[in-house]
Amino acid sequence: MKRAPRSVKVMFASTILTLEALVAFFATLAAFGTFYNSETWVKVIVWIVGLALVGAFIAAPAFLSKKWGYTVGWVLQVLLILSSLVVSMMLFISVCFALCYWYAVSKGEQIDRENAERARAQAEWERNNPA
Template identity: 30%
Template sequence: MLHGVPRALTRRLLAAVIASESVVVFFGALVAMSLDRTEGGSGTTWLVLGSILAVLCVVDAGMLRRPWGVTLGWFLHLATLVSALVVPMMFWVFVIFCGLWVVALVQGHKIDDLADEARRRHDAESSTGPSAT
């Protein structure tokens, strides 16, 4: 799923993944700042850009109810991949969190389907069950 509004459990799993990624992205911004300072730069640019990316990850965690929330999450993963040009270890952050994102989408969808099926079964049993007299 590249876009759309995920159902309840899928949305929670995706929010947990992207919010956790925000913390790691911010730490990556601190590393980029330190690397730039050792090379004689101020490091402020990398810290600001990384902080914006981290804040956007948190914002996306809350915006997954919107049709563009999942799409924004994919773009944030791509931005994390691009940050590997500054801090090469961010490539592994991308791999891990993109993998978790895909697992959350797939498994969350399956669990939401099972929960819907169980809810329908329960509703059918309660409507056809013995009536109290």
């Protein structure tokens, strides 16, 4: 019984988004450290926004099977880049991860196309050469 092939694009993008959840969590810790001596409400806002971003990164791979799922991924990339307004070193890290996300999506799409072509050629060969 043949299995439907899994999308490499979804697998690559899911991996990057999951890794970014860890990055967002550590950025939240860094932001909390930056505002450690601030008022309590500031620290609470840091944790709420940070953990919401972590949750969004964890939930985003579930939507990659939808056409708009990749748009959600790009919005999260922009939000991670904007986190550099609070923790300046996040600019370098978040731009690197945005490039990784772009590469994962584009290369995964290319590999999926090649796999579909290979499967089509294999099915044609099997049809023309019965056992």
